[in-house]
Amino acid sequence: MLKENKFIFFIAFLISFSCGHKESPDFYLTNGKLKYKFHDVSTSDVHPNVGDYIALYVELKNTNDSTLYRSNQYSSVDLFYMDSLEMNSILNEGFNQLVSGDSACFYISLETFYNDYLETEMPNYSINEDVEFCFRIVDLFSTKKDFMTKFLSNEQMIIESILDDWNSKKLLVSNYGKIHWIQLNNKGDSLINVGDKVAVFYSCHLHDGELIYKTDSLKPDEFIVGLEGQMIEGFDLLLQHLNYGDHVNVIIPSILAFKQKGGVNGQVPPNVPLIINLEILNAEN
Numbered sequence: 001m002l003k004e005n006k007f008i009f010f011i012a013f014l015i016s017f018s019c020g021h022k023e024s025p026d027f028y029l030t031n032g033k034l035k036y037k038f039h040d041v042s043t044s045d046v047h048p049n050v051g052d053y054i055a056l057y058v059e060l061k062n063t064n065d066s067t068l069y070r071s072n073q074y075s076s077v078d079l080f081y082m083d084s085l086e087m088n089s090i091l092n093e094g095f096n097q098l099v100s101g102d103s104a105c106f107y108i109s110l111e112t113f114y115n116d117y118l119e120t121e122m123p124n125y126s127i128n129e130d131v132e133f134c135f136r137i138v139d140l141f142s143t144k145k146d147f148m149t150k151f152l153s154n155e156q157m158i159i160e161s162i163l164d165d166w167n168s169k170k171l172l173v174s175n176y177g178k179i180h181w182i183q184l185n186n187k188g189d190s191l192i193n194v195g196d197k198v199a200v201f202y203s204c205h206l207h208d209g210e211l212i213y214k215t216d217s218l219k220p221d222e223f224i225v226g227l228e229g230q231m232i233e234g235f236d237l238l239l240q241h242l243n244y245g246d247h248v249n250v251i252i253p254s255i256l257a258f259k260q261k262g263g264v265n266g267q268v269p270p271n272v273p274l275i276i277n278l279e280i281l282n283a284e285n
Contacts, residue, residue: 028108032093035107039134042101046140053070054080054095054139055151060113061132067111067179068131074174077138077151080117089116098137105134119155120174123241124191154229158207159251162275179234181250184277188245194226202278212267212274220281232257235276241279250276 027037039179049052057078060069071078083092094106110131114122122128141147163180166173171182192198199220204212215221223230225239236258242248252274254260260267 001019028160030090030093031095032090034090034094036097037105039103039105040101040136042137044099044273046100047156048082048095048098048137048140049238051142052082053144053147054082055138055147056080056140058135061134062110062129063131068227069113073209078145079144091116092223095137095159100137100140103134103136105132107131108133115135118175120176120266121147123176125193125240153271154213156252157275160251162207162251174241176237179238179241179250179256181238181248183254184247184249185245188243188282190282191242192225192242192244194240198223198225198244199281200278201281204275205275205277206268206272207275210267212264232274238278239280242278244280245278245282248277250278252276 027035029035040099047106056071056079058066058069058071061067063081080095081089082095083089090108091111092137094104098104108131109128111122111128113131113133114126117133122156139147139150141150144160152160159178159180163173166182174181176185187266199222201215201217203214206212223236223239226238230236232252234252237256238252252272254273257274258264258268258270261268262268262272268274270282
């Protein structure tokens, strides 16, 4: 049960920030009809402003209580950028009601989570269902550099540097969790499914350009998607989010590659991302 002073703050907080109306004893609605509830209310008075970066722990569950996404599955914290409130993101409106240290849940669609939070399209195989987007706001930052200095490891700073380069070139960056890629050709039409046998040409580098592996130029490598033990986890997950005929540049973090031990006979150091140029051949008819 909340202490009396925290309860008073909670009431004042709700009134002063026009959270909309109370739908039930547990849930609230914003003016834009975002349904949410609090788990813990911080005594901080520091609200996210437009242009701020929000560091947060996240867990996404469906109505069957299955975890679909968790921030610490790939990194310690997630980073969310507060766009202008006129950008029509319902998440922006929700975060605008909160302060640093708050724990809450937003009730949104899976498509909204992909579009507004991960900033990517929902995979073709996913069903647009209602999900519970729960989080705790860890801290607020006015610049991305401040966040990186406090939270990011050397590996994450490498990844952010590559992403910044891609974004500066106005390239369209897609992602699944902490796997990021850019399309180098027109996207294929036929989705790769678990159990499919795919043929690929690819090269794998470290961030400094050192070549780790490259397929024979005349003979592609072949994999069964979803079959354990053939390839690193991130490579397998990536294939499940691409189409036949795709040609992409990819960043795979170490947690989904060779982790803390490194690999490939010492060529890959511990805790470094892999940069992969991947070309998927068209499906055989």
